[in-house]
Amino acid sequence: MRIDIITIFPDYFVPLELSLIGKAREAGILDVRLHDLRSWTHDRHNTVDDTPYGGGPGMVMKPEPWGEALDAVTADDPAPARLILPTPSGTPFTQEHAKRLSQQPRLVFACGRYEGIDARVAADAAERMPVEELSIGDYVLAGGEAATLVVVETVSRLLPGVLGNAESAVQDSFASGAMENLLEGPVYTKPARWRDQEVPPVLLSGDHGAVDRWRRHEALRKTARNRPELLRELAAQRLESMDRRD
Ligand code: 6GU
Numbered sequence: 001m002r003i004d005i006i007t008i009f010p011d012y013f014v015p016l017e018l019s020l021i022g023k024a025r026e027a028g029i030l031d032v033r034l035h036d037l038r039s040w041t042h043d044r045h046n047t048v049d050d051t052p053y054g055g056g057p058g059m060v061m062k063p064e065p066w067g068e069a070l071d072a073v074t075a076d077d078p079a080p081a082r083l084i085l086p087t088p089s090g091t092p093f094t095q096e097h098a099k100r101l102s103q104q105p106r107l108v109f110a111c112g113r114y115e116g117i118d119a120r121v122a123a124d125a126a127e128r129m130p131v132e133e134l135s136i137g138d139y140v141l142a143g144g145e146a147a148t149l150v151v152v153e154t155v156s157r158l159l160p161g162v163l164g165n166a167e168s169a170v171q172d173s174f175a176s177g178a179m180e181n182l183l184e185g186p187v188y189t190k191p192a193r194w195r196d197q198e199v200p201p202v203l204l205s206g207d208h209g210a211v212d213r214w215r216r217h218e219a220l221r222k223t224a225r226n227r228p229e230l231l232r233e234l235a236a237q238r239l240e241s242m243d244r245r246d
Contacts, residue, residue: 009145010036013032023162081129085117085134088141182220
């Protein structure tokens with residue numbers, strides 16, 4: 001997969017050299033390219049923002065550098081690109097989005113700062129490529145960079161050959177595998193006794209059926225405690241699938 005990131009802070013993306021993603025890049029599974037938006041400015045101060053039409057606080061990113069940047073980055077056309085615009089006003093990013101995005105050959109991320117990017121940039125780009133506005137949660141970041149890191153990491157670990165254990169991506173909380181959208185319960189490793197705490201004996205029993213039942217029970221407990229709305233959604237889904245069978 002090819003990923004292009006346009007930002008005024010290319011240094012923000014050093015973490016993409018590390019760990020899982022760093023290795024995926026070295027292995028040629030992932031090709032990440034960073035682009036400094038200011039290289040598409042033409043004034044002495046490399047201006048990327050201006051005051052908002054209609055008034056109000058803060059600054060808005062100017063359309064011209066963004067238009068030129070997107071033209072240049074997508075002119076080199078190894079595969080059709082999908083443009084991702086991280087913004088707190090986007091649709092909520094979920095594991096389902098990640099799965100879909102991981103099947104794309106090429107993603108381009110446009111990291112806005114300040115109060116956002118002039119709206120004409122997205123409208124103009126949409127004439128040539130699919131454009132998605134994504135939010136990573138109901139809070140406001142200073143810019144799209146941290147959100148881009150989140151989306152890139154979530155998508156990258158789903159690429160074939162990136163995870164050591166192909167099953168762990170399926171089993172994750174939210175991956176809708178065997179645990180049907182429940183949160184993952186507690187996990188343990190050696191030693192069996194640590195600071196007066198025992199590992200739950202069922203995990204040492206060798207009874208795989210009992211282990212599966214215990215894990216599902218713990219997953220339900222954790223979900224009820226931390227995300228009760230997920231249990232209601234699960235119940236609703238079940239009723240719906242029963243209706244379809246009738
Ligand atoms: Cl994608 N961008 C910004 N600036 N803030 C956010 C966000 C994105 N998602 C949640 N908050």
